[in-house]
Amino acid sequence: MVHAKRQLSDRQFRSLAELIEDQVGIKMPNAKRLMLEGRLHKRVRALNYSGVSEYVDNLFDKAVLDDELTHLIDVVTTNKTDFFREPQHFDFLKTVAVPELLKLPNRKSNDLKVWSAACSTGMEAYTTAMVLDDMVRAGARFQFRILGTDISTAVLRVATAAIYNREVTAPVPPQFVERYFLTSRDRSREEVRVVPELRRLTNFTRMNLMDSSYPVDRDVDVIFCRNVLIYFDRETQRKVVEQLCSHLRPGGYLLVGHSESMIHSALPKLRQVQPTVFKL
Ligand SMILES: C[S@@+](CC[C@H](N)C(=O)[O-])C[C@H]1O[C@@H](n2cnc3c(N)ncnc32)[C@H](O)[C@@H]1O
Incomplete structure (x- = not known):
């Protein structure tokens, strides 16, 4: 046999x-x-x-x-992600990055562009959308668009549908759950869906960070590239970070995962403002 x-x-x-x-x-x-x-x-x-x-x-x-x-x-690919993962980044976005970016002298409009590179199932992008929308509701004067990219088509399908099991909303503040998620009329279905107002401002597309060029605007305000560089070797990390930076506007921010602060040494033109926050 x-x-x-x-x-x-x-x-x-x-x-x-x-x-x-x-x-x-x-x-x-x-x-x-x-x-x-x-x-x-x-x-x-x-x-x-x-x-x-x-x-x-x-x-x-x-x-x-x-x-x-x-x-x-x-x-x-390892696709672990969460809403409000590493929440200090979203506090930073709200209290420091956005107010500062809106005042940049080289800005032509109040349209903020955020890119979640390696977005997995979209929770990072939608968390950003909730935080920015909340700022606008509180009186801040700007519009925003969010791009999510990932190499895995399976996660991008989830991100685009924006339907999640209710339990993943645990880290989301209750008033945001109420405001930004729809629940099914059928209460036995333990699912929620991000509201269309946020889905409309958020686009997802497939992109490989290994590609030699990225089809993304060159004046992005904030790039999240969290919990993916860790899987790459040093030279690949350096190349990816360098390419990402070429899509940031001067004064823009790159946010990396808490275990990825080593990219500091990768690019001299980036200034480290917090362990995982870099400014161009
Ligand atoms: C652990 S998740 C991180 C998700 C999110 N950024 C976060 O921090 O919660 C890593 C993601 O990187 C994606 N990824 C891995 N290699 C990639 C590559 N070469 N190009 C684009 N995405 C990649 C995976 O598909 C996965 O969804």
């Missing part, structure tokens, strides 16, 4: 790791091997393969790879 190979050979793991690093930038050291094999099982079952080994053997066939890459990316 022939037993299907359940695990990857060293050679298969190395080729897969190289493919992932090359396409997505995510480092795949040997320590992540078990995790990767585990995550691939869903695709193995969906495609009726006997095991991960057969999956990888077939993957490098060009016709298969063209179709499978999107799924592979969905599988290897």
Whole structure:
């Protein structure tokens, strides 16, 4: 009896790791091997393969790879996110960044542009939308648009639909839950949806941070690039940060995740104003 190979050979793991690093930038050291094999099982079952080994053997066939890459990316990316994650950034946005950005002498209008690069399921973008809309309601005079980009199509579908399980709204202040989420008339459905007023101001599109150029405006006020640089090696981090900065207006801000403050050394033209807040 022939037993299907359940695990990857060293050679298969190395080729897969190289493919992932090359396409997505995510480092795949040997320590992540078990995790990767585990995550691939869903695709193995969906495609009726006997095991991960057969999956990888077939993957490098060009016709298969063209179709499978999107799924592979969905599988290897870690999409953890939350509403009001690292809340000090949203306080900073409200109390420091926005008032200051609106006073910049080089501004032609009061239209603020915010970009959530690596937005996952959109919670970072919608949190920003809630905070900015709240400022406008309180009398601040500006309009805003928010762009969310990510490499994973699966998370972008969720972000665009803006439908979430009610329990993920736990970190959202109660008055914001009331104001910015719709609940289903069917109370047994534990789902909420971001109100259309905020959805209209928020666009999501697929973009790979590894690309050599980004199809994004060059006068963005604030870029969130949080909890993604950590997966890249130092040189890739430097390149990504440099490219992101070329889309910031002078005086604009780049916000990174709490474990990513090391990007400080990546770009001399960025001034660190707080451990995870950088100004161009
Ligand atoms: C851990 S989530 C962070 C989400 C959000 N920024 C936050 O801090 O809550 C990381 C996201 O980065 C995305 N990602 C990973 N590699 C990427 C790449 N090369 N280009 C664009 N997005 C990428 C993943 O798909 C994932 O949704």
